[in-house]
Amino acid sequence: MFEAIELGQSLSKKEFKQAELQFRAELLQLQQQLVEKSIPVLILVAGVEGAGKGDVVDNLNKWFDSRGMMTHAFWDETDEQKERPEYWRYWMSLPSRGSISIMFGGWYWDPIYQHSMDRLDDAGLDEAAQRIKDLEDTLNQDGVLIIKLWFHLAKKTFRSRLKKDSEAAKHIKTDADDHHGGLEYAPFLAAAERMIRRTDTSAATWHLIESEDRWFRDMSVVEVIRHSFKQRLEEHRVADRRVADTNLMPETSPATVLDTLDMSLALTKSDYKEQLQHYQAKLSQLVWQAYDAKHSTVIVFEGWDAAGKGGAIRRLTDTIDARLYRSISVAAPTDEELAHHYLWRFWRQVPRAGYMTLYDRSWYGRVLVERVEDFAQPHEWMRAYQEINDFEEQLVDSGIVLLKFWLHISPEEQLRRFEERQQIPWKQHKLTDDDWRNRDKWDGYAQAVNEMVLRTSTGKAPWSLIPANDKLHARVEVLKTVCQRLEEVLKDN
């Protein structure tokens, strides 16, 4: 692959400077148009050491208006990063709409490096490539323009440059040896080739750039970027609105998974007290053990209005040391959040290792309220299933214990609770016109819930459907489920 760009191409400084007079104004104009169209741009800068990636980034910072432009390197990990899923740092560095992020290496560096050091085999690299493709697809569909640049040097040049690159190399070896030390040319390129072949997609094309000559290299960068910007601005970009028309279940089927629940389950008050105490005592221990074992826990609560989410959450947090948990009621997104992929705000909240986060409503809003109320279009919520599964898989793979509860009540029980809320002064604020409106769309919601469970109840992140007509039963059931899961996970340690 790479031999095709070992051509010894070059450009004179004079030619480059001449061209620069033209292209600088053009690049700025294009940037301005991208800002106006709120298009986020991600430029990934990768390649062999010594090819001048740093110089290229400096140039980009010079040519473009630096407002709304940010450069990210991922070499000197903090424990805030180490204690979260691998991709957390990348999500936190994504461009918002109308801005440009430049990433050194980005999600490519680590798998390529590990493979070239024989710490990752071919299958591992391919798996990493698949995950990258999924992410790039997601970003592309969300409107991000992804430009991937690979800077290449022939072996001879690489050798001679490496010697010169003394100062940085010295520090990098001392400070991040595990990440950059002992790189050999041939295995590195072999890993890179395999990775590039697997991730060169129409959603995010690779551009290989010969970097022997700096003027030729810089001119190539300009051309790639100019072309990519123009293409994106000129195309009448229509998001992929295709919707799989093969439902997992016939739409006409009136029954949903919710109909299978035994809604008669209930507890007497004395049974409740006893079991509540039992599981709460257990939980308060388990949470400290999870902290010690550095296992985070993420618990999602979804359910009908008035299904008792808040009460169930409180029966958990009552007993947990307040230093160890964070409880999040999902409200309207801020403008920083709106300027990113809808999952960004949830990535932002991923807990550090050892902590617990409880969600009163969650990222499932996309396939529930946003679907039923038409806030999201079908192609948007349809692809959300896949995106959510990917997100949750990464949480679980990083050691996070993920639990998802759907609290289910009957329409009759909901009505009873609404009417009760109207009577109790400190509950009146909980009942809004929206609640009554949502109630009218019960069937639509039921179908959405059914499909959500079908598509996102995975082996790694199953849904727990809790019959909640009896609050006491529901609360104990939730507590018990959390305790059981934590015990299982901690036993394996």
Added chain:
Amino acid sequence: MFEAIELGQSLSKKEFKQAELQFRAELLQLQQQLVEKSIPVLILVAGVEGAGKGDVVDNLNKWFDSRGMMTHAFWDETDEQKERPEYWRYWMSLPSRGSISIMFGGWYWDPIYQHSMDRLDDAGLDEAAQRIKDLEDTLNQDGVLIIKLWFHLAKKTFRSRLKKDSEAAKHIKTDADDHHGGLEYAPFLAAAERMIRRTDTSAATWHLIESEDRWFRDMSVVEVIRHSFKQRLEEHRVADRRVADTNLMPETSPATVLDTLDMSLALTKSDYKEQLQHYQAKLSQLVWQAYDAKHSTVIVFEGWDAAGKGGAIRRLTDTIDARLYRSISVAAPTDEELAHHYLWRFWRQVPRAGYMTLYDRSWYGRVLVERVEDFAQPHEWMRAYQEINDFEEQLVDSGIVLLKFWLHISPEEQLRRFEERQQIPWKQHKLTDDDWRNRDKWDGYAQAVNEMVLRTSTGKAPWSLIPANDKLHARVEVLKTVCQRLEEVLKDN
């Protein structure tokens, strides 16, 4: 002090539950009104171990609508926190307008704890108290309602509770021994008393709460909070708009510190090349040394439009490894930023230890453009001098190297450059109508700059005024100044 609340006061559970029926609805209503008025609320929960601070926080989470409410504990520091000024973590946890932050201990815990362990003397505690008062004043003036609760236990009760509090204590000892271990009652209370006396101000009053009996304790909390909320909602709160009318210089004086600069300073092209190379080579080494020594550098660039800030910044970053710096062009704040004190966005960007941040415009906007254009009122920008000095002092005290450059050009030179910009295609975007308007207000800006230098050029954070009619001279002067400062700091290591 504390003996005054060792009264053995108590309340029956029944009385409390009876009262709860009333106050819950009222608390929710008050919260709703605070949201409507965009008032941020900070509740500081402090006191002796075993007094039930965690239970109180759980109750607050139960009584209030948890949307827009966040609890923060500061016990398990990450290196992201350790590598920044002490107050960074508190700034990051402040409530935004209309929301409630609950802090465990907050800025009080550390100085009280250190003093009670004999690691901080009286003078040190008093200094910490002074800094706390400054911060609370700042927040109060910015509209934050601060409620400080101290939960007290008599010695006997403290002893008996400490034994029970086994699980948490065990973990806290292992995990954060330095922060919580070996606490003795008497020295702890002595430190607390000294701290409370010094920080019990009208901006942020302390409330001492007897905590022997849980129902009495909880009722006291409710009363304090209800009273504070009501008081704040009922008062026709007028910010302190007094403006010191004693200018440091007579306003009529037409001369400013800028007039003292030698604007004839210039470099020949060959001298420039030589010196640029010299200092750039030096800088690229120094930045790595600063990284190794964990010294961050923050460099602020202010100056007239077209004074050459961008060019000067680029002569610095050209030579610095792109992994080590971040360059920030200050643009319009996001809504998350607008919902906090104006310095919050800059706190947010404080670099980790060892890194460099360069600002193209900065927090000085408050006393420059916002003052001259009347975006901020006099009492707002007047108090900003003090706030900025406090902020910068904390940066410097935490080991950050802070440099502030004012690039100065004459009105004639500015006009020449504006006209030049109109000619060069890639510079046209830099020239806006605003630039021409600002030019008309030259004298107003000159006066604002003069006062800014007078009030914020401190021993710890002096301004460097750079004559910049000659770009070459200015760039070298900036480089030289940065090198010299870094050399001084690194020599001391």
